[in-house]
Amino acid sequence: xxxxxxxxxxxxxxxxxxxxxxxxxxxxxxxxxxxxxxxxxxxxxxxxxxxxxxxxxxxxxxxxxxxxxxxxxxxxxxxxxxxxxxxxxxxxxxxxxxxxxxxxxxxxxxxxxxxxxxxxxxxxxxxxxxxxxxxxxxxxxxxxxxxxxxxxxxxxxxxxxxxxxxxxxxxxxxxxxxxxxxxxxxxxxxxxxxxxxxxxxxxxxxxxxxxxxxxxxxxxxxxxxxxxxxxxxxxxxxxxxxxxxxxxxxxxxxxxxxxxxxxxxxxxxxxxxxxxxxxxxxxxxxxxxxxxxxxxxxxxxxxxxxxxxxxxxxxxxxxxxxxxxxxxxxxxxxxxxxxxxxxxxxxxxxxxxxxxxxxxxxxxxxxxxxxxxxxxxxxxxxxxxxxxxxxxxxxxxxxxxxxxxxxxxxxxxxxxxxxxxxxxxxxxxxxxxxxxxxxxxxxxxxxxxxxxxxxxxxxxxxxxxxxxxxxxxxxxxxx
Amino acid sequence: xxxxxxxxxxxxxxxxxxxxxxxxxxxxxxxxxxxxxxxxxxxxxxxxxxxxxxxxxxxxxxxxxxxxxxxxxxxxxxxxxxxxxxxxxxxxxxxxxxxxxxxxxxxxxxxxxxxxxxxxxxxxxxxxxxxxxxxx
Numbered sequence: 001x002x003x004x005x006x007x008x009x010x011x012x013x014x015x016x017x018x019x020x021x022x023x024x025x026x027x028x029x030x031x032x033x034x035x036x037x038x039x040x041x042x043x044x045x046x047x048x049x050x051x052x053x054x055x056x057x058x059x060x061x062x063x064x065x066x067x068x069x070x071x072x073x074x075x076x077x078x079x080x081x082x083x084x085x086x087x088x089x090x091x092x093x094x095x096x097x098x099x100x101x102x103x104x105x106x107x108x109x110x111x112x113x114x115x116x117x118x119x120x121x122x123x124x125x126x127x128x129x130x131x132x133x134x135x136x137x138x139x140x141x142x143x144x145x146x147x148x149x150x151x152x153x154x155x156x157x158x159x160x161x162x163x164x165x166x167x168x169x170x171x172x173x174x175x176x177x178x179x180x181x182x183x184x185x186x187x188x189x190x191x192x193x194x195x196x197x198x199x200x201x202x203x204x205x206x207x208x209x210x211x212x213x214x215x216x217x218x219x220x221x222x223x224x225x226x227x228x229x230x231x232x233x234x235x236x237x238x239x240x241x242x243x244x245x246x247x248x249x250x251x252x253x254x255x256x257x258x259x260x261x262x263x264x265x266x267x268x269x270x271x272x273x274x275x276x277x278x279x280x281x282x283x284x285x286x287x288x289x290x291x292x293x294x295x296x297x298x299x300x301x302x303x304x305x306x307x308x309x310x311x312x313x314x315x316x317x318x319x320x321x322x323x324x325x326x327x328x329x330x331x332x333x334x335x336x337x338x339x340x341x342x343x344x345x346x347x348x349x350x351x352x353x354x355x356x357x358x359x360x361x362x363x364x365x366x367x368x369x370x371x372x373x374x375x376x377x378x379x380x381x382x383x384x385x386x387x388x389x390x391x392x393x394x395x396x397x398x399x400x401x402x403x404x405x406x407x408x409x410x411x412x413x414x415x416x417x418x419x420x421x422x423x424x425x426x427x428x429x430x431x432x433x434x435x436x437x438x439x440x441x442x443x444x445x446x447x448x449x450x451x452x453x454x455x456x457x458x459x460x461x462x463x464x465x466x467x468x469x470x471x472x473x474x475x476x477x478x479x
Numbered sequence: 480x481x482x483x484x485x486x487x488x489x490x491x492x493x494x495x496x497x498x499x500x501x502x503x504x505x506x507x508x509x510x511x512x513x514x515x516x517x518x519x520x521x522x523x524x525x526x527x528x529x530x531x532x533x534x535x536x537x538x539x540x541x542x543x544x545x546x547x548x549x550x551x552x553x554x555x556x557x558x559x560x561x562x563x564x565x566x567x568x569x570x571x572x573x574x575x576x577x578x579x580x581x582x583x584x585x586x587x588x589x590x591x592x593x594x595x596x597x598x599x600x601x602x603x604x605x606x607x608x609x610x611x612x613x614x615x
Contacts, residue, residue: 093607462524
């Protein structure tokens with residue numbers, strides 16, 4: 001997939017506005033697509049269904065699926081049984097790997113410690129996140145379906161295992177509009193030298209109008225391709241061109257006031273023009289203090305990439321961006337090959353490297369949001385497509401585990417210092433009902449003041465919602 | 480009298496024919512995955528069709544789902560020692576009846592609630608009887 005350029009964004013925004021116009025002509029018209037003003041500006045701010053606890057979401061996707069058994073889910077029994085076959089009772093009702101079968105139970109060389117008044121356990125790989133134990137609501141009975149990365153990442157982000165549905169961020173943009181007319185309401189940040197697994201389908205607007213898709217900011221100083229106006233066109237010249245275009249469009253609009261698509265197109269030109277100023281400023285870290293940069297790890301090559309993205313995420317939250325999807329980047333493995341968290345082998349080296357890249361910046365983000373009074377209204381979601389197995393693979397790695405793993409929330413009205421659910425004694429499978437990705441989506445939407453059953457969009461005679469036909473809010477996760 | 484009995488029997492068979500037609504021969508060694516794929520598609524359309532007040536399409540979905548629950552009921556009844564799956568299938572069929580009644584009364588919200596219960600029935604069964612692999 002090519003990177004998002006300003007021209008592409010303009011084109012898609014225009015298409016999106018057209019799509020919304022069409023949708024209004026369909027029965028039902030979508031619960032939010034009602035007024036002419038909203039049709040003219042599909043990103044106009046909209047009211048939630050009830051009082052929102054969170055205004056923004058920072059969605060931290062750990063690409064490749066970390067072993068939460070080695071980060072947050074302390075299992076003394078797994079350590080005790082390490083090296084033995086998995087007791088049959090733990091394998092009942094699950095289908096395990098067909099490639100290499102089930103290895104012996106595997107325990108990494110971790111040291112574990114309890115943090116905060118909540119006493120939550122953290123391994124020595126994540127001491128900086130551990131310092132914020134009392135801000136975190138753990139979901140230790142996470143589960144999902146599908147267990148290849150592309151499929152499960154798609155489900156994590158869009159709710160379905162097949163492409164075509166909108167991502168959660170797109171639904172949020174659709175339901176709430178933009179709180180900042182000068183910036184996209186849904187931004188994707190990733191680091192490393194290539195796009196995340198699965199690419200743009202994971203921030204797609206699916207069947208929603210394209211205006212709601214995520215805008216990917218590239219790593220580096222120039223986040224959006226072609227954002228700067230051409231060298232040979234001065235700023236006043238560009239302004240004059242846009243003024244002429246605007247005048248012509250307004251003339252035409254006056255003749256055909258029902259043509260909301262034209263009005264939307266004019267607005268998208270203006271948004272792009274404003275973004276030439278606002279986007280670089282939003283991600284320009286030069287005005288951040290040295291102490292802040294150091295806290296996020298910008299002075300260390302190991303943490304610089306991810307830390308930069310998290311600092312940018314905080315700045316985007318300050319500027320009213322609704323949904324920021326941050327995808328962790330790959331790092332070099334033992335063979336010098338860039339690899340994400342997908343540690344089928346060499347888990348020790350893989351996870352040491354990845355936690356070194358993200359632990360300090362995430363700790364800094366939580367502290368920074370708290371210090372600035374933003375944590376109350378900013379929901380941080382630490383998530384992955386699935387977890388990893390208690391049994392080993394290739395001697396020193398772990399396989400994919402969709403049956404039981406940990407995710408967590410912090411801030412934004414989530415219940416601080418709380419642990420929801422658990423996995424079994426060896427950390428292989430969630431106990432009881434479990435929390436599926438649909439339930440996480442329903443809960444995130446609830447914290448944003450949205451009833452997931454009432455965020456709907458009419459297409460082809462069907463009224464679709466973000467959680468497909470599933471999903472239940474997990475009330476225990478809400479403060 | 481004999482003629483009457485024959486005609487009555489024939490009439491009874493004709494009335495019962497659709498019911499029997501929904502039944503298929505169960506082969507315990509070959510679970511009908513194609514049917515289940517159809518059902519998984521239908522369940523994703525069912526509630527959205529109802530919420531979109533597309534009653535005809537919802538009734539088509541319901542018929543497809545009924546086929547699935549009936550097959551699942553028969554499969555697990557024959558398999559034995561899987562009473563929970565049989566019960567879930569029955570509940571699914573009951574919820575389908577509820578949804579169809581609400582659709583007839585044009586109570587779309589109540590019908591959508593019923594459809595969500597049908598989705599739950601599918602998931603409840605899958606949690607136990609359609610375990611996901613760690614890898615494909």
